[in-house]
Amino acid sequence: MTSTLHREQLENAAFRAGYGALLVFMLLPLLVVVVTSFSASGRIAFPPDSYSLVWYADFFESTRWLDAFTNSLIIGVGTALLATLLGVLGAFGQELETDSVVGSVVAPVVLIPLLIPPVILGITLLMYFNEVGLRGSYASIILAHTLWATPLVYFVMRSVFSRFDWQQLDAAHDLGAGPVRSFVHVVLPNVKHGIFVGGLLAFIISLQEFVMALFLSTPGTETIPVLAWTEIRQALDPMVSVVSTFLILISVGAIIVAAIATNLEWVSKQLS
Amino acid sequence: MSEITLHELEKQYGETTAVEDVSVEIEDGELLCLLGPSGSGKSTTLRMIAGLETPTGGEISIDGDDVTDDPAYERTTSTVFQDWALFPHKTVRENVEFGLKMRGVPADEREQRAESMLERVQMTGYGEDDPTNLSGGQKQRVALARSLAVNPDVLLLDEPLSNLDKRLREDMQIELREIHEDLDETFVHVTHDQDEAFTLADRIGIMDQGELVQIGDPDEVYENPTNQFIESFLGDTNFVDARVTRTTGDAVYVDTELGTELVLPTDAEPAVDEGTALTLSLRPEILSIDQPSADGGTAADDTGEQLATDGSSRTAVTGTVENVIYRGSTVRYSADVDGTSMFAERTDASTGALSAGDRIRLEWNGADVLAFREDGTRVSL
Structure with a gap:
């Protein structure tokens, strides 16, 4: 009895150690990036010969980087809003129309953009947006990123809605709430955490997307990954590490915000 | 309103x-x-x-x-x-x-x-x-x-x-x-x-x-x-297969799987032909439980039917108690009657308690029996 328990503990510990080692190995480059961003010299070396914040100072003085940062935020927020709207309504509509033909084709149609290589999507969209006169606008990149982010929001919402008690919607209708008011008063409060997480996911997708943005952006709408690519081609200096560090911080920050948002109510319930 | x-x-x-x-x-x-x-x-x-x-x-x-x-x-x-x-x-x-x-x-x-x-x-x-x-x-x-x-x-x-x-x-x-x-x-x-x-x-x-x-x-x-x-949904009942042997102006005579001929008194000429297969429903509450009058008493005494002058008919069958289930306020007796399982209930267990293996006599008024055709429709009697 005790020996089996002992063995189980050993196996557990070994598994955890292996898992942890693999995780550390995969995440180590992130640490390298962050450390090299504090380098004092003009080239990337790990570990750096000496440490300073000169590259951070450079970053905040470079209008090009700051503009790219602003562009990425605008496009990220735009994508998050549009993809969330489409993904939530698509998933909601499908729940209402489970038996219809329309309902059965929603999932495959939404999924298509994820299956097309971004290079092909990028070229195709470039030609398309030229044609309709959207070239060089934020809208073109937002639309491209929305193509990718919507399926993710959609699948997050499908799983959120699958846990929703649909009888509540019946009850709301029954008590006199029309389609819009029952959605606002009864459905939304139940799934708002899911919507928030879906939106954050869309934002992060947009923030790191490179290939389509490379095709579609102009100097005025250049995003961080695109500018980083351009810069790296000229010189591999620690500025790239600084920018990467900011991207990592934003992503980690977003995850923390999402975790807090989804658990806050639960936490407050536990405390009261 | x-x-x-x-x-x-x-x-x-x-x-x-x-x-x-x-x-x-x-x-x-x-x-x-x-x-x-x-x-x-x-x-x-x-x-x-x-x-x-x-x-x-x-x-x-x-x-x-x-x-x-x-x-x-x-x-x-x-x-x-x-x-x-x-x-x-x-x-x-x-x-x-x-x-x-x-x-x-x-x-x-x-x-x-x-x-x-x-x-x-x-x-x-x-x-x-x-x-x-x-x-x-x-x-x-x-x-x-x-x-x-x-x-x-x-x-x-x-x-x-x-x-x-x-x-x-x-x-x-x-x-x-x-x-x-x-x-x-x-x-x-x-x-x-x-x-x-x-x-x-x-x-x-x-x-x-x-x-x-x-x-x-x-x-x-x-x-x-x-x-x-x-009839089956609204509470427990005994369904007994039967076949019409003859009809008269005031009764239907049926052969049953209980081994006896039963009489179902009618008010009007019943709408069933000779040879029609019927299912009879005998609710436990119409069955009265007794012990047979004498051990192995003759069939004529204890079973069979008589059509009384008032149109009601007392019918009785005898069988063997298979098991007794106490259900709180009632006691349910399951009995084997000529190879067919039937059950009846009593509210008071103390009087003349029967146990498994005892002979049991079930009696009812033929007018309380409901009859259904093979398609489930009721025969109006």
């Missing part, structure tokens, strides 16, 4: 028909129970009255207005759902106020009304509670208060008591009955529990396979079922 008319109501889901040709007039202030097994279409019928399902045929009118195409949120009905469907992110009071809020009732008036509704269902003081923390019975009360708060013309109850334990269910049945008497509103209550239907209903509508097979007062439905399904 409303009457409801269902006219040839029909609901199909693709190829399957959930509800077929249901026509009924539900009177103002009536408490109608729709009773049937699961899948009989009773909940679908209720949901169509609520407007939560759209009929594929037929019409629904409430108070003379055709509401067939009106969505649920424009109807004057209110539903108590089986799982109560309380809004988990709202407090108990907000739940009860919801319908009033949707109708644009001012906040202070809403609160007053919600308070009085909670009082009515004995949930005073729970207004600020989270409904997910309540017990099943409490949720059920809140759901009832929420539906009553909007002062509906028709209250629809979709098996709201089926998730409660027996004791609580029986208490709630009585409370529902009282609330119905207080409000004098039309109630339609769906249930699969015949005890619940008999406790609550002014009238019972029996549904089977999407059709309303019989509707009437509880005693009428119980004593005069129109088909074999209803």
Whole structure:
């Protein structure tokens, strides 16, 4: 009895150690990036010969980087809003129309953009947006990123809605709430955490997307990954590490915000 | 305060028909129970009255207005759902106020009304509670208060008591009955529990396979079922296969698997031919239990039938007790009668207690026996 328990503990510990080692190995480059961003010299070396914040100072003085940062935020927020709207309504509509033909084709149609290589999507969209006169606008990149982010929001919402008690919607209708008011008063409060997480996911997708943005952006709408690519081609200096560090911080920050948002109510319930 | 008319109501889901040709007039202030097994279409019928399902045929009118195409949120009905469907992110009071809020009732008036509704269902003081923390019975009360708060013309109850334990269910049945008497509103209550239907209903509508097979007062439905399904659904009974041997002006003679010929007295010339296969229903409450007069007494003494002058006929069979089951207030005896299993009940176990292996004599009045044809229809006797 005790020996089996002992063995189980050993196996557990070994598994955890292996898992942890693999995780550390995969995440180590992130640490390298962050450390090299504090380098004092003009080239990337790990570990750096000496440490300073000169590259951070450079970053905040470079209008090009700051503009790219602003562009990425605008496009990220735009994508998050549009993809969330489409993904939530698509998933909601499908729940209402489970038996219809329309309902059965929603999932495959939404999924298509994820299956097309971004290079092909990028070229195709470039030609398309030229044609309709959207070239060089934020809208073109937002639309491209929305193509990718919507399926993710959609699948997050499908799983959120699958846990929703649909009888509540019946009850709301029954008590006199029309389609819009029952959605606002009864459905939304139940799934708002899911919507928030879906939106954050869309934002992060947009923030790191490179290939389509490379095709579609102009100097005025250049995003961080695109500018980083351009810069790296000229010189591999620690500025790239600084920018990467900011991207990592934003992503980690977003995850923390999402975790807090989804658990806050639960936490407050536990405390009261 | 409303009457409801269902006219040839029909609901199909693709190829399957959930509800077929249901026509009924539900009177103002009536408490109608729709009773049937699961899948009989009773909940679908209720949901169509609520407007939560759209009929594929037929019409629904409430108070003379055709509401067939009106969505649920424009109807004057209110539903108590089986799982109560309380809004988990709202407090108990907000739940009860919801319908009033949707109708644009001012906040202070809403609160007053919600308070009085909670009082009515004995949930005073729970207004600020989270409904997910309540017990099943409490949720059920809140759901009832929420539906009553909007002062509906028709209250629809979709098996709201089926998730409660027996004791609580029986208490709630009585409370529902009282609330119905207080409000004098039309109630339609769906249930699969015949005890619940008999406790609550002014009238019972029996549904089977999407059709309303019989509707009437509880005693009428119980004593005069129109088909074999209803007879079997409304409580336990002994079904005995039989075949008509001859008919006379005042009786039908049948051969049974009990090994004896039985007489079914009739008032008029019965509509059955010689040789017709019948199923007889012998309810336990028409069977009286005895020990045979003498051990192995002659068949003529203890079994067989006599047609009495008043048209009633006493019939008796003897068998062997197979087992005895104590069911609280009653004792159920299962007996083997010439290879056929029958059961009968006694309320008092002490007098002449029988045990397994004893001989048993079952006697009944032939006029109390119901007979059904092979297609389930009742033979009027």
